[in-house]
Amino acid sequence: MDISGRTCHIVIKGADLPTVYWGEMKNSSETIEKVLALCEDVKCNYIIYEVEDWNAEFSPWEFTLNKKMSFSGGGRKTLDWLMNDCVPCCEKEYGLTGMRILCGYSLAGLFSLWAFYESQVFSGVISCSGSLWFGDWISYAESHTAPQNSSVYLSLGDREEKARDRIMATVSDCTRRQYELVCGDKNVSRHILEWNEGGHFNEPEKRIAKGIRWCVK
Numbered sequence: 001m002d003i004s005g006r007t008c009h010i011v012i013k014g015a016d017l018p019t020v021y022w023g024e025m026k027n028s029s030e031t032i033e034k035v036l037a038l039c040e041d042v043k044c045n046y047i048i049y050e051v052e053d054w055n056a057e058f059s060p061w062e063f064t065l066n067k068k069m070s071f072s073g074g075g076r077k078t079l080d081w082l083m084n085d086c087v088p089c090c091e092k093e094y095g096l097t098g099m100r101i102l103c104g105y106s107l108a109g110l111f112s113l114w115a116f117y118e119s120q121v122f123s124g125v126i127s128c129s130g131s132l133w134f135g136d137w138i139s140y141a142e143s144h145t146a147p148q149n150s151s152v153y154l155s156l157g158d159r160e161e162k163a164r165d166r167i168m169a170t171v172s173d174c175t176r177r178q179y180e181l182v183c184g185d186k187n188v189s190r191h192i193l194e195w196n197e198g199g200h201f202n203e204p205e206k207r208i209a210k211g212i213r214w215c216v217k
Contacts, residue, residue, distance in 0.1 A: 004085040009048040011036065015095040018124070018216050019045040021082065022103040022208075023058065023111060026050045031205055038209035044216045045098070047090050051078065051108075058104070058111040060118075063135035065167060071107075071134075079115050087121075099123035101151075101215050105204050107131045113178075116152075117144040124151040126211035129160065129200055132174040133167050141181050151190040152182045153211045159199040 001008050009032060024032060032048055051057035057078045059071035090096060101124040104112035109130030116125035117140075132138070146152065154175060161172035179193040192214060196207055 003049075003089050004081060006081060006086075007050045008086070008090075009046070009050075010090070010094075011046040011048075012094050012096075013043060013045055014098075016098050017044050018099045018101055019047060019090070019096050020101045020103050020126075020212060020216075021086070021122075022046060022048045023078075023108040024048055024050060025054050026052050034205040035208050035212070038205065039212050042213055042216050044101075044212065045094070045096065047086065049082075049086060054107060058107040059134070060111065060114040060140075061136075065135075066165060075111050075114065078111065079118060082115065083119055083121070101126065101212075103128075103208065103211065103215075105129055105208055106200065107134075110134050110137065114140070116150075117141070117146065120147045122147060123149070124153070124215045126153045126208070126215050128153075128155045128204070128207040128211050129157060130154065130175070130178075131168075131171070132178055133169075133171045135167075138174055138177055141178055146182070146185050146187045148187045149189050150187060151215050152188050153192055153194070153215050154179055154182070155194040155196060155207055155211060157196050157198045157200055157202055157207075159197075159202075162199065 056072045056074040060075040062073040064070040100122045102112040103126040105128045109127035113127045
């Protein structure tokens with residue numbers, strides 16, 4: 001389905017079930033199919049939306065990592081589209097009344113966590129191997145609180161801190177700090193930080209599926 005110029009893959013199992021709003025790169029059909037297969041028995045809906053420029057559309061603000069990689073901060077436009085176009089359109093079209101959950105992997109995991117704090121209209125967030133090393137992220141998280149009675153799922157690979165880039169290598173420390181903030185947030189009723197074996201690119205589909213299962217149950 002096309003929603004205001006953006007392609008979405010939509011799976012509806014029941015109007016009153018939780019709906020997972022999950023961001024993916026364009027042409028990620030194989031990843032999507034693997035996750036859906038792993039979650040075949042999970043009772044939830046999926047609104048899987050595509051982006052064409054990963055670094056731009058999932059970055060909450062501008063940030064230069066190194067000489068080879070920078071982020072233009074197009075996440076605000078992506079969030080505006082979610083709030084003003086995607087969610088209202090899907091809830092009207094399919095009569096959705098269940099809880100809303102954000103989901104993403106890597107930079108999309110960071111974006112999902114940011115959108116969760118920023119919008120205050122989602123009841124859960126799944127941030128798998130989130131890019132929490134992103135510039136000034138922890139300062140942002142320290143000054144924000146989650147929506148009331150919400151659920152937060154964080155996960156990371158146990159070798160992700162071995163990244164060659166010195167900033168990316170701080171991801172474990174940043175994720176632990178993020179979890180400390182979640183644990184101390186009175187608005188969060190359920191939370192978990194799950195560690196997986198391997199680096200950043202080890203079995204991302206399984207990590208996403210684990211997050212969906214935990215958040216929906």
